Amino acid sequence: MAPELINANPVVYQRKDRQSRVRVTAVEDEYAADPIDQQEIFDHIRDIKDPEHPYTLEELKVVSEEAIDVDDRQSHVRVTFTPTVEHCSMAALIGLSIRVKLIRSLPSRFKIDIQVAPGSHATESSVNKQLNDKERVAAALENPNLLDLVEDCLSKTYL
Structure with a gap:
């Protein structure tokens, strides 16, 4: 018997058609001429695959550019x-995947906070606590x- 999906029929949205602004390598210089911005962060996480479906987080509108805050000067x-x-x-797994992708993609000077949108999840505070506790993430x-x-x-094998 196949496992039952949490959301068997998700709404799938059109991907934004644009050139990615992801840097080839992360720059450690905090005074880089081209600061990291909202669009670059979105470009890093938009192609993360949903754990249940062969769609990206962007296609399911789990992540959006508007829901990203970046302060390059404060490294946050x-x-x-x-x-x-x-x-x-799967909310904790999705958040953990976003965190891992950003840890691997951004200069180490950045503090990364991942959170569930207010009012969008039944156990919002518990998920947020898990995702932002260094010891829980490491474990x-x-x-x-x-x-x-x-x-x-x-992985990008689903594309």
């Missing part, structure tokens, strides 16, 4: 994401099964 990024259903059991990434799930979300 906040990504607010919106699960497709308020009882999504999650030490779990080989969970790390495999994150790697699957970050």
Whole structure:
């Protein structure tokens, strides 16, 4: 018997058609001539695969450029994401995938905050606490099964 999907029929949106602004390598110089901005952060996370469906987080409108705050001078990024259903059991995995992608993509000087959009999830505060606790994130990434799930979300083999 196949596992039951949390959201069997998600609404799928059109991807934005534009050239990516992702840098080939992350620049550690905090005074780089071209600061990291909202669009660049979005370009890093837009192609993360949903854990349940063969769609990206952008196509499901789980992430959007408007829900990203960047302060390059203060080295801070906040990504607010919106699960497709308020009882999504994959919310922590989605947030963890976003965090891992940004850790791998941004200069180490950046503090990264990941949060569920207010009112969009039944256990919003619990998910937010998990996603922004360094010890919980480190423990999650030490779990080989969970790390495999994150790697699957970050793989581009579905395109």
